Amino acid sequence: MADLYCPPCAGQGHRQLLATGLRCQQCGRRWPAFAGGTDFIAVLLPDPDASARMVGLVSALMRDPNVLSGWHDGEDPLENALAGGLLTYAQAHFGAYARPALAAPDLSWLARAWPTQLPPGPIVILGCATGGEAWALRKIAGLAGREVWMVDANLAALAWGQMLFDNGTVMLPYRPTATRIDWCPAELPESAPPVRWLCADALFPPFAGESVAAVVTVGLLDSVSDPAALVQQIEALLKPNGVWLMASPWNWQPRVTPVRRQLERHLPGGVPDGMAALLTGQVIAGLASDFTVEWRNDDVPWRLQVHARYVAEYRLQVMRLRKHV
Numbered sequence: 030m031a032d033l034y035c036p037p038c039a040g041q042g043h044r045q046l047l048a049t050g051l052r053c054q055q056c057g058r059r060w061p062a063f064a065g066g067t068d069f070i071a072v073l074l075p076d077p078d079a080s081a082r083m084v085g086l087v088s089a090l091m092r093d094p095n096v097l098s099g100w101h102d103g104e105d106p107l108e109n110a111l112a113g114g115l116l117t118y119a120q121a122h123f124g125a126y127a128r129p130a131l132a133a134p135d136l137s138w139l140a141r142a143w144p145t146q147l148p149p150g151p152i153v154i155l156g157c158a159t160g161g162e163a164w165a166l167r168k169i170a171g172l173a174g175r176e177v178w179m180v181d182a183n184l185a186a187l188a189w190g191q192m193l194f195d196n197g198t199v200m201l202p203y204r205p206t207a208t209r210i211d212w213c214p215a216e217l218p219e220s221a222p223p224v225r226w227l228c229a230d231a232l233f234p235p236f237a238g239e240s241v242a243a244v245v246t247v248g249l250l251d252s253v254s255d256p257a258a259l260v261q262q263i264e265a266l267l268k269p270n271g272v273w274l275m276a277s278p279w280n281w282q283p284r285v286t287p288v289r290r291q292l293e294r295h296l297p298g299g300v301p302d303g304m305a306a307l308l309t310g311q312v313i314a315g316l317a318s319d320f321t322v323e324w325r326n327d328d329v330p331w332r333l334q335v336h337a338r339y340v341a342e343y344r345l346q347v348m349r350l351r352k353h354v
């Protein structure tokens with residue numbers, strides 16, 4: 030199994046392996062874990078207090094799903110974010126298996142974009158929410174026998190995805206209108222692939238450098254505060270010849286990514302050729318210079334239903350980037 034490292038220590042340049050019990054021998058911090066499914070979910074957000082609070086909140090949600098309405102309607106930013114992510118992506122990833130079926134985007138392009146050749150090692154899906162990418166990739170050759178890590182900062186989405194993958198069936202929360210939350214049964218038509226779930230910040234990924242065969246990010250680069258730092262982390266995580274499967278609608282929002290950090294602002298030309306140049310080291314010195322584009326599709330539809338009268342239609346730019354040997 031891949032080793033896990035202390036995120037704040039890694040942020041300060043010390044890769045410190047976590048000992049049994051998720052304790053860091055360098056800084057002494059002990060990291061919490063969520064125990065709801067067949068396997069624990071380590072919660073390795075850079076702030077241990079935020080990690081512990083998240084475990085408390087999501088444990089309460091698993092005991093009483095009705096708290097979700099209060100999170101959705103309340104003013105606490107963490108509760109709002111946990112509820113919003115769970116509601117949007119439970120439906121987006123698994124709404125097709127709900128009874129009655131709910132509107133959900135087609136993610137089958139992920140399997141078509143998958144490389145035929147990869148070095149040995151784990152696959153890390155960053156920003157996976159409820160785990161739709163692993164479900165979309167379940168039939169690809171080469172997944173079986175590999176460790177697949179599902180990583181997100183939203184423990185509610187991960188815990189719900191884990192429950193579905195463990196049991197094959199679950200109650201799916203969704204918004205029929207802007208203010209109501211309903212639940213309906215959902216059942217997978219076949220077994221989910223075996224995966225590990227991990228709550229972590231993609232900007233401080235708790236894995237060893239050059240240890241990962243493939244990284245997948247769908248809708249993540251424009252959802253973080255520092256996308257250039259995320260690109261650097263992904264470059265550092267991948268083994269030589271490893272692959273980064275990246276998809277983004279480049280929907281920059283100043284409240285998420287400060288304007289000066291929005292990668293698109295650095296482009297002399299426009300998206301999408303400019304983003305392909307940027308992610309292959311041709312725009313910002315020293316950034317992404319290890320990558321070449323192996324495959325790309327600049328216009329993949331991605332429809333997210335927020336509620337029955339509000340559907341957001343994005344167009345993704347998808348690139349398969351290979352790290353030089």
Ligand SMILES: C[S@@+](CC[C@H](N)C(=O)[O-])C[C@H]1O[C@@H](n2cnc3c(N)ncnc32)[C@H](O)[C@@H]1O
Binds near residue numbers: 114159230232249
């Ligand atoms: C736009 S959603 C995309 C979800 C999923 N990948 C999909 O394509 O349907 C972005 C996801 O990234 C997660 N996320 C945002 N910033 C993150 C970070 N710094 N570390 C880990 N996950 C993050 C959010 O919680 C959310 O689940």
